[in-house]
Every structure is written in C-alpha cells, then in structure tokens.
Amino acid sequence: MTEATKGKITDVRELKDVARRVRIHILRMLTTAGSGHTGGSLSAADVAVAIYFSKMKFDPKDPFLKDRDRFILSKGHAAPLLYAIMAEAGYFPMETVETLRRVESPLQGHPCCKSLPGIEVSTGSLGQGLSVANGMALGLRLDKNPARVYCIMGDGETQEGQVWEAAMSAAHYKIDNLCAVVDNNELQIDGPVEKVMGIDPIHDKWEAFGWHVIDIDGHDMEEILKALAEAENVKGKPSVIIAKTTKGKGVSFFEDKVEYHGIAPSPEEYEKAVKEINNG
Amino acid sequence: MGENTQNIEDRTQITDKKPKATRDEYGDTLLELGGKRPDIVVLDADLSASTKTGKFAKAFPERFFNMGIAEQDMVGTAAGLSLTGKVPFASTFAVFETGRAWDQIRLTVCYSNTNVKLVATHGGITVGEDGASHQALEDVALMRALPNMTVIIPADAAETASVINTVADYKGPVYVRLGRAKVPYVMPDDYRFRIGKAFVFNLGKDVNIVASGLMVAIAKKAADMLAKDGIDTGVINMSTIKPLDEETLLTVARSSKLIITAEEHSIIGGLGSAVCEFVSENFPVPVKRIGIRDTFGCSGNPDELLKYHGLTAGEIVKTVKSSLDK
Numbered sequence: 001m002t003e004a005t006k007g008k009i010t011d012v013r014e015l016k017d018v019a020r021r022v023r024i025h026i027l028r029m030l031t032t033a034g035s036g037h038t039g040g041s042l043s044a045a046d047v048a049v050a051i052y053f054s055k056m057k058f059d060p061k062d063p064f065l066k067d068r069d070r071f072i073l074s075k076g077h078a079a080p081l082l083y084a085i086m087a088e089a090g091y092f093p094m095e096t097v098e099t100l101r102r103v104e105s106p107l108q109g110h111p112c113c114k115s116l117p118g119i120e121v122s123t124g125s126l127g128q129g130l131s132v133a134n135g136m137a138l139g140l141r142l143d144k145n146p147a148r149v150y151c152i153m154g155d156g157e158t159q160e161g162q163v164w165e166a167a168m169s170a171a172h173y174k175i176d177n178l179c180a181v182v183d184n185n186e187l188q189i190d191g192p193v194e195k196v197m198g199i200d201p202i203h204d205k206w207e208a209f210g211w212h213v214i215d216i217d218g219h220d221m222e223e224i225l226k227a228l229a230e231a232e233n234v235k236g237k238p239s240v241i242i243a244k245t246t247k248g249k250g251v252s253f254f255e256d257k258v259e260y261h262g263i264a265p266s267p268e269e270y271e272k273a274v275k276e277i278n279n280g
Numbered sequence: 281m282g283e284n285t286q287n288i289e290d291r292t293q294i295t296d297k298k299p300k301a302t303r304d305e306y307g308d309t310l311l312e313l314g315g316k317r318p319d320i321v322v323l324d325a326d327l328s329a330s331t332k333t334g335k336f337a338k339a340f341p342e343r344f345f346n347m348g349i350a351e352q353d354m355v356g357t358a359a360g361l362s363l364t365g366k367v368p369f370a371s372t373f374a375v376f377e378t379g380r381a382w383d384q385i386r387l388t389v390c391y392s393n394t395n396v397k398l399v400a401t402h403g404g405i406t407v408g409e410d411g412a413s414h415q416a417l418e419d420v421a422l423m424r425a426l427p428n429m430t431v432i433i434p435a436d437a438a439e440t441a442s443v444i445n446t447v448a449d450y451k452g453p454v455y456v457r458l459g460r461a462k463v464p465y466v467m468p469d470d471y472r473f474r475i476g477k478a479f480v481f482n483l484g485k486d487v488n489i490v491a492s493g494l495m496v497a498i499a500k501k502a503a504d505m506l507a508k509d510g511i512d513t514g515v516i517n518m519s520t521i522k523p524l525d526e527e528t529l530l531t532v533a534r535s536s537k538l539i540i541t542a543e544e545h546s547i548i549g550g551l552g553s554a555v556c557e558f559v560s561e562n563f564p565v566p567v568k569r570i571g572i573r574d575t576f577g578c579s580g581n582p583d584e585l586l587k588y589h590g591l592t593a594g595e596i597v598k599t600v601k602s603s604l605d606k
Contacts, residue, residue, distance in 0.1 A: 114392065142321070165352060
C-alpha cells in the first residue's frame, strides 16, 4: 500500500478474510511472547478490522498524514489486535510481530506512540482514550479537517469515571466526527462484568449522556459496516456502537473463558486455534 | 472565593511596579498570545475566573474549552488537541491539575510526549483562606517525578510573562506553577527566562539561598539581613525545577559553606529535594531546606500562613545562623 487509502475494502467476504488473518497474527505474536491479552484482542477484531480496512484513510508510509482518520485503542491491553492490523496494513514487516513485549520492541505490552508511528497516543491505563479522541475531534473540527476519529473501549473499561466525563464532553461539544465503540464481551479479569461492577443498562446510559447509540452483533461484518455508515451520517451528536461480542471469538476453547483475558496460548493451543480459524 | 488583596510580607520592592499575582499576568499574557498564535487553545475546569483564562475565553471563544469540573477529561482532551497540532494550555488549581489528573498526565502527556502546557494556579500555601484542600504543597514533587516533564515556577509577574511566551514555543510537556497572591517584582528589567537556566542575583561566599516562586523575594530580604551581620549571602532564582540548572548549582555549591533552599512547597520532592539530590552526588555541602515540613496547610490569610509555616526572611536568617554556629 503506497498511498492513502479510503474505504479500500467494502466486500464483506474480503473483510472476513482479513479478520481471519488478523486473528492468526494475534495468536502468533501472543504465543511467541508467552504472555498478553488473548480474549479481548479476539473479541474486538471484527469491528477493528472493519474500521481500519473499510472506513479509515491512512498511509503506512506517512503515518502523520494530515487528513488521516485517527484510531485510538482505549482498551490498550488489546494491543496485539492493533499490531496485527498494522502489520496487515504494512506499517512494519510481519516478522516484527515476533518481538511483541520484548525490550526495545516497537510492539510494547501496551501501545506506545513513541515506539511505533501510526499509534496516535499511548494507552493501557483504562478510561483515557475517549478524552483524547474528543480532543483530536475538536482539533480537526477547528482546522476544518474532514478526518474522523474512532475509539474502541472495553465494556469493563466503562467502569472508569473518566469515560463518563468524556461522554459528557463529546455530547456537550456536539462532536460528530467521532465514532466510539464499546466492545461488549461481558467479561473482565475478575469475572463477568455484571458481577464485578454492573454497567447495564449500557444502551440507556450512553443515550442519557446524549449519544446516538447503535446496538449490533460485533461479529456480523454486515451489521458492523451498516453501523459505521450510520454513525458517519449522524450530525450534531456523537455516536457509539455497542458491539455485543464474545471474548476469545474465533477459537472455541478460548470463547467466553474469563481465564483467557490475560493468558497467551501455548504452542499446542496455537496450532489447534489456527486450524479452527482457517476452517471457520 | 474573594479576590486576594493581601500583600506578601517580606517583600522587597526593587521597581516602582505594584505587586501582581502571577496568575493575573498569565491571563494577560495568554490573551496577548492568543491574538498572535491561532494554534493556541485553552482548556479550563470551571475555574476560568480564578485561573484568569477567562480573558482568553472571552476574546477567543472558539478556541476555549471549558471542560466542567472534570480534570482527568480536561488533560486527555488537551493531549488530543495537541496531537492535531494545537498548542493547548490546560489550567485549573494546582492541587486538582496535578493530583486529580496525575495518571492522565503520566500516560497521555508525558509517556506520549505530547505538546501540552499544564499551567496551574493556586500553588502553595498562599491560596489562603480556602485551606488545606485547595493548597497544593506536593504538586512539584508529583510533576518532577515524571519523565519528559519540565517544571517551572516563576518568581514574579514579569518572569511569568517570559515563561508563558517561552513555553508556547517549546515543544513538549510543561508544568508551570503560579500563585494566587500578589507578589512583588524581583527580577531585573532586562531579564529573560530560559528553560533550565537559573538566575544568580549574586553569589555568596558563605551562604547561598536557592529559591523559587514567591520565596525569591523573601530570600532577597533574608540575604540583605544576613549581609548586615557579615554573612556573605547569595540568592539564586531556580525557576526551572526540572531540568535543574546543574552547571549553576555546581558553581553555587563550590562557593557555599551552606546552601539554603526556599520553596512554597513540601520539603519532600520539590526544589529542596532536587538540590539535595544533585549536591550530595556531585559536590556535597550542607543543605537546609525551608519549606512546608511534611504537613497539610490550613486556613488563614497568606501573610499569616507564611509566618505560621516558617516561610519568612526571619526564619531563613535563624536557620542560617544556627547552621553556621554548629
């Protein structure tokens, strides 16, 4: 990819293929690293792939392109997902994924913008990405820059108070060049979100904060594309996509397993998982 | 909160200019900069009347973002704005700016190395009557510990103007700590602030007082008192706490039987600590720290509070004499 792309892939089957490859990159780097967050990287994969490859304008050769669309992975522990997408897009050679979590690797345990151009801001301490996304959206609006900002949060992450400060700000400043996504996989490290600290009714909360709320199956590529298009057309208020997802999606023995939040696959699990993904 | 009309005791007036609060100068300088620099944006957390960013807000409403009482969101939003090429100045009281949003400053400002200017007002004990909850005595320690951060405390209004203009041109995270109370002008008319460069009023052969903020004026008065007693005392305005002017500090250490640090901040983690860290590793000389002694503040007027916490010329003189007698 040598020049900025916009809406490069619109074919659902093709996007699904990219998502399959991205899942395999994720598992490869996690297995090599021997640690990292498997479940949440896989749950958000379909939405993130759709955003990057069907919607976003970006140029891996010019990561600071002025009118690039911006992507913030507020749930920074899903870094392998972001790295897999960036490798797939051509930001760095595929072999680099083998360096995940090593000293001086551009692929730090959580995304570091100073280590890897193309990452907009460092994340990892939860609850902060939406505020930064708002700031970017406001800056772009001041410059009459047509770029859009995307921000993926975890559902457990919305327990952070700052998320709701940012939710208030986005509505107050009528930020409509921003699309937020909540990866609603219903699990967090200590257990089911509803048991640890319930966040429901999540749809009503965002709506009450002044957002346009779109509920979807976060693994149905057609629904994802429709939701992203809908969000783009909403004016005068911010949009959030509540993507109902499955933690560990794509690998049967990781799915809905809370213990795979922060555990990497073993080499044996990796082999089995890749077979499943390729057959799925 | 009522406007402070109290003046700081121990002031040494070297010009005819009336004392002015550094926050007032910030408001004026920011307003002026706003006209010249369309890339400057300002954020506040519902304290724009007190931090004086309100003047900018009135003149440039489209570039002013009141974030409400939400400091964490304010800092994150400032980081985002900076990532689109804006130069954000984010202001609130020092205690909230640094304490409430510390992790946000750490991750999205310092670790991400974004071009955010955190300019906090109401630093130190001279916040006065509002009491301990509003008096930042630990903010410098919190900011100084962060990699990539520059920490600045101007001594008077003129230096404040110079600081604000300088940091607007500098690329990277900056914390500027300003005060609520009026302070006298102490810096020479031709002085220009440079990041990381201390100002030596004079180098003492016996004692040197390394001071910051409003303690510079108080240190000058103490030096005059000590000179009358035959103790040759120098005064240094260490307005950049980080990066520390190590070159000047080494010269100071080589010329000192005793170094006094004077700051309107806890003796833990601020200027006193920074000086001790450097001196003990490079040219050990005795250091005595004047500052808030590991305690919270309380209500009172600024003058009373400075006396109550021993931040006076008299206290500096007493400390020097008792230390030299040993």
